Every structure is written in structure tokens, then in C-alpha cells.
Amino acid sequence: MALAASLFLRQNQSLVMTPQLMQSIQLLQMTHVELTQFIEQEVEKNPLLEIAAGEDGRGADDPFTGDEPSHAENAGGEDSFQPDLYDNATTGSAGSAPETLDGGLDNVFPDDTGPRAADAPELLGQWKSMPGGSEDGEGYDLDDFVASRKTLRDVLNEQIPFVLTDAIDRLIAQHLVDQLDEAGYLQGSTAETALKLGKPVANIERVLARLQELDPPGVFARTLSECLAIQLRALDRLDPAMAVLVDNLELLARRDFATLKKLCGVNEEDLLDMLAEIRKLDPKPGTRYETSASEAVVPDIVVRAAPDGSWHVELNPDTLPRVLVNRDYHAAVSSRTSRDSADYAFLNECLQTANWLTRSLDQRARTIMKVANEIVRQQDGFLMHGVDHLRPLNLKTVAEAIGMHESTVSRVTSNKYMLTPRGLFELKYFFTVSIGSAEGGDSHSAESVRHRIRTMIAQETPEAVLSDDDIVDALHKGGVELARRTVAKYREAMNIPSSVQRRREKRALAKASGG
Structure with a gap:
């Protein structure tokens, strides 16, 4: 048969890991601190990105010192026009000159200087005439008076x-x-x-x-x-x-x-x-x-009891990144830039990156909410009654319930914390191994079984110290089927000594107390 060239039309599917897709996956597993640092780096590189205004009405990176904050918009929103930085520097009234030039009188008339920091802020409530003193305690920064710790x-x-x-x-x-x-x-x-x-x-x-x-x-x-x-x-x-x-x-x-x-x-x-x-x-x-500052754990999800008996799940607003895309600035600069120049291409690239970042952050928030809602639904007994009612749960169960892959659920639950009425827990805490029931009923969570073992050992007396075999029998009566070696493994993981060591310690303490 003779060989000949021919054309074929074929359709297939393939997964392409683009750099932006890889970055979105990394965003999903970032902690709050890592995400904040990443956003700050992106804001420094991208002139179209801005940190949203806080409670004081100004963004964290707002370069303006006037009363009005910089105008920005979300991806897809509209807002008023923000003047170009060059226009702000070349136009304006003459009355703003002292704000930009060295027009102060501090070095000429010392008595007419502006407010200064208080010398002893702890005495401001008693000495109102102290420099920097005021009724509301403003005019000084406490960081100016904090001494550095010695190593x-x-x-x-x-x-x-x-x-x-x-x-x-x-x-x-x-x-x-x-x-x-x-x-x-x-x-x-x-x-x-x-x-x-x-x-x-x-x-x-x-x-x-x-x-x-x-x-x-x-x-x-x-x-x-x-x-x-x-x-x-x-x-x-x-x-x-x-x-x-x-x-x-x-x-x-x-x-x-x-x-x-x-x-x-x-x-x-x-x-x-x-x-x-x-x-x-x-x-x-x-x-x-040790001079390294210990960082407090900030919960990513907050769970509260609703009036109807259900649970209200929401993202912690303190951990939500507030990133805006300044489209007005992009439009103002693009109108003055030639479409064939490198500056125009750079601005378009910055706009695409900014839009991608806002979409990725929104997708990250919605994914975390889906996983958190399913965890709360699965562990309703734990939230209501405590660790004894913690159900066995794995990543596959949550992934199938919300229609996502197990790897996505694993990234969401890594280094994320949930604040519940029972306390602050890492999301990984709710995923435990299943232990079979002695009567063939519902399986038990490994964490709840460890809690039972810890409780039984805490209640034992010097005359009746429980061995690992005794703990196995007690768990079997409670409907938990567990091997002796597993009990020993759980006990050692909780840093609980053996029954011989506990008997010696308890008897010695009992004799010392006169019991």
C-alpha cells in the first residue's frame, strides 16, 4: 500500500497546567499570613492593584494624604475617576505648597510647632498639659516607647x-x-x-x-x-x-x-x-x-449557633483579602499611551493579572466555604455534644459531597482553622480514622476513642489502675472494638505512661498525702 499524506480532524481533552492555574492551586493552600504577604508583593509589582479601604476610609497602601481615598473598583464594578499621579503633582492650588515643600516653621518658631509625641503616655490621663496630651489619647505612638527585648x-x-x-x-x-x-x-x-x-x-x-x-x-x-x-x-x-x-x-x-x-x-x-x-x-x-514573636492563630471560618437550631458558617472578615482593580487609572493611562508601545502592553498584562487575582481570591473563598459547610454538616453531633460524638470522616466523603477532588479538599483544610462554640480547631482535626463498633452499629471516631481512654485513665484510683487489657474490655462494653496494641499506641501518643508506672506514681502520691 502506497504511503500518502492526509488530513484528519480529531477532538480530545487534556489538562494543561498553566502558570496561573498552578498559582491558583497555591493560593488555595496558603495560610492567612502567607496570603497577605503574597498580596502585598503583587500590589508592589502591579500598579492597578490596591488594598481596599479599611475602617479609617483609606487603603493600607494609599499613597495620598488628602481627605479623599484613592478611587478603585472591583473586577467588573465602576467608580469615579481617579486623577493621574502626574496631574496631582503639577496641578492644584498654591495653598497646598506647604504640604509638599519644606514650608514648616519648626526650625524658625519653636513655639508654633505641630503636635508632638507625649514623653510619658501613661501619665496623659493626669497631665493634660503634657506635650502630646489630649482627651482621646491621640498624638503619640506607643511603639515609640517600647524597649527592644534583650536576647x-x-x-x-x-x-x-x-x-x-x-x-x-x-x-x-x-x-x-x-x-x-x-x-x-x-x-x-x-x-x-x-x-x-x-x-x-x-x-x-x-x-x-x-x-x-x-x-x-x-x-x-x-x-x-x-x-x-x-x-x-x-x-x-x-x-x-x-x-x-x-x-x-x-x-x-x-x-x-x-x-x-x-x-x-x-x-x-x-x-x-x-x-x-x-x-x-x-x-x-x-x-x-527568645525574641521570635509568637503569632496568634486567626480562625479562617467562624461557626455560630443560629436561632433556628442550625449553624451559621461564615468566613472571618479579618482574614478576607480586600484587593481592588483600579480600572479608571488603567483607562486614563491607556488613553495617553500608544497601542504599539511597550507601556501599553505592560498595562494590559497588569490588568489581566489583576483580574485573575481577584477571581482566584473569590474562588478560594467560595471553595473554603463549601468545605466548611460540609464539615459542619457532618460534625453536627460534635458541635452539639462534644468530642464523644465526633464522627469518623475522610477527605473522600467531603469531596464527593461538594463535587470536588480530594486533593482540593486537602489543600483547603491545610493550616486553616475553624472557631466553634467548642473552641478553635484546625480543619484537619475533624478528619479521623473510623473504628468499628462491637455491636455492628455506627463506627466511632479515633479522636473520640482517644478521649475515652484519656478520661478512663484520669478517673482511675491507685488501687484500681487500668491495664491496656482492662481498657480494651471497657471499650468493648461501650461498643468500641479495639485491639490491645492500638490502645497502647494511642496511650503512648498521648504521653500517658504504662499501668505499672502509673501505679507507682499514684501510690507514692497517695502515701505522701496520707491517703
Whole structure:
């Protein structure tokens, strides 16, 4: 058969991952902080994007200082015309000159200067004549009076000159300070430090001993035992019995009180007193100077009880990004730009990017709402009665209910939080493994089963400590079919010791209390 060229018409479907589609997927799984940072970066790059006005009537990035905010519109909306920035700079009345030029009288007539920040804002309520004082407390910024927090290295560097006078010893001390971790522990060994500095190990040990006397007590320790020993020595409580206890922390972790009493040579009451002193110590003395600010979790979804007995689900307005597209500015600049120029192409690209971003943010909000509504519908029993009624749930169930893919639901529930009448929970919390029922009824959630185990152990007495087999039997009577190894796994995940260790601890506490 002869070969010949021919034309065919064929139709097929394919999924093309465009850069914008990939970016939309990334937006879906971003946290509130990450989304805010991304939007700020886009606003800096795109002149057509603006942050919507807040409660004060001005956007966060509003470049104007007048009374009227910049005019912008949403994707598809209309608003009044915003003058070009160049027109604002070249036109206007002469009365606005002092606002843009150095026309102030601060350096000529000091008595006629404008308002200044108060020297002591905490006294404004008592001294109205203080500069910056007013009835409403305006005219100053509290951030101007906040002192910066000292780091652990700053505190140590202030104390080193008082304990070490030799320049070489101070150099060794500075090298040891650089080896501290966030908890205040010394990471490097003295042998490595001696080899690196070319000094005898004895000199390094001597300097380290002096540094271990500094505040906070326990700093420059190499192990947990050494950290506790340093703090006990500072309190003058490191007697021989306490030293033996500190050197055998592994026995304390196993609750082996009988062996500890023999090693320390004390009775049970004295041992409990020693343990009480150990609990008062700080195992990580350097963390009190940690300067990294802890960020509070902001809920993405808020769930409230409705008057009709249902649940009202809404997005948290504090986490909703308010991005506007300034079409008036685009129209004003485009009318003055040639259609064949690079500036015109740049503006059109910015407009497309801005429209895509607003649509993606809207789609992100609607997707989160769909998933949140389905989770609330599935976990209505938990919201009404607590964790015992938490139902087993997986991503596939929610995805089929809302008509989306499991990967989309997984991205939505990552690092998103829901504020409910029961507290603040991550969306992943509501997805738990299903555990079969002993009577063949409804399955149980793994989280609710863990809660039952925790409750049973909290209610046990020293004379009736539950073993893992006892917990299995109790759960079976309650309609939960669970293996012993699974009970042990759940117990260890909740940092609950074994029945032998719990029996020792409870009996010791009961004897100390006279029970």
C-alpha cells in the first residue's frame, strides 16, 4: 500500500497546567499570613492593584494624604475617576505648597510647632498639659516607647566582663556563647573548642565553669542533668541525694521510685519532696529570652449557633483579602499611551493579572466555604455534644459531597482553622480514622476513642489502675472494638505512661498525702 499524506480532524481533552492555574492551586493552600504577604508583593509589582479601604476610609497602601481615598473598583464594578499621579503633582492650588515643600516653621518658631509625641503616655490621663496630651489619647505612638527585648547573648555579654578579666578568657567565653542553642545549652564540646582555639582543654573547662555561674541559672549546660544540677547548686540544694537523683533521670522517667529510693538513700516522703523541687526548675533556661514573636492563630471560618437550631458558617472578615482593580487609572493611562508601545502592553498584562487575582481570591473563598459547610454538616453531633460524638470522616466523603477532588479538599483544610462554640480547631482535626463498633452499629471516631481512654485513665484510683487489657474490655462494653496494641499506641501518643508506672506514681502520691 502506497504511503500518502492526509488530513484528519480529531477532538480530545487534556489538562494543561498553566502558570496561573498552578498559582491558583497555591493560593488555595496558603495560610492567612502567607496570603497577605503574597498580596502585598503583587500590589508592589502591579500598579492597578490596591488594598481596599479599611475602617479609617483609606487603603493600607494609599499613597495620598488628602481627605479623599484613592478611587478603585472591583473586577467588573465602576467608580469615579481617579486623577493621574502626574496631574496631582503639577496641578492644584498654591495653598497646598506647604504640604509638599519644606514650608514648616519648626526650625524658625519653636513655639508654633505641630503636635508632638507625649514623653510619658501613661501619665496623659493626669497631665493634660503634657506635650502630646489630649482627651482621646491621640498624638503619640506607643511603639515609640517600647524597649527592644534583650536576647540571651545580650544578657550574657553584659555579665561576662564582671566574671572574666583576662582578654583571652573573654575570647574563649565569646566563642562558647556563639555555640549556645535557643534553650541555652552548649552544643560544641570543650575538646573541639580547645583544638580550634589552640588552648588547653583545662582552660576551656575553667572558663566554662565560670560561665555556668551566670544568669539565667542552668545556661551553658551540656545535658539536662547538668542543667538541673547547676540550678540546684545556685539554690544550695545540690546535696548528695539530690545529685544521685539528677544523675538518674532515666529512672525518674520510668517512675522507678523503688530503685531511686535505694540509690538516694531516702524514704518515700523525702523522694517526693525532691521531685517537687525538680519540677520547679527550668529545663530550658534560654527560652525566656527568645525574641521570635509568637503569632496568634486567626480562625479562617467562624461557626455560630443560629436561632433556628442550625449553624451559621461564615468566613472571618479579618482574614478576607480586600484587593481592588483600579480600572479608571488603567483607562486614563491607556488613553495617553500608544497601542504599539511597550507601556501599553505592560498595562494590559497588569490588568489581566489583576483580574485573575481577584477571581482566584473569590474562588478560594467560595471553595473554603463549601468545605466548611460540609464539615459542619457532618460534625453536627460534635458541635452539639462534644468530642464523644465526633464522627469518623475522610477527605473522600467531603469531596464527593461538594463535587470536588480530594486533593482540593486537602489543600483547603491545610493550616486553616475553624472557631466553634467548642473552641478553635484546625480543619484537619475533624478528619479521623473510623473504628468499628462491637455491636455492628455506627463506627466511632479515633479522636473520640482517644478521649475515652484519656478520661478512663484520669478517673482511675491507685488501687484500681487500668491495664491496656482492662481498657480494651471497657471499650468493648461501650461498643468500641479495639485491639490491645492500638490502645497502647494511642496511650503512648498521648504521653500517658504504662499501668505499672502509673501505679507507682499514684501510690507514692497517695502515701505522701496520707491517703
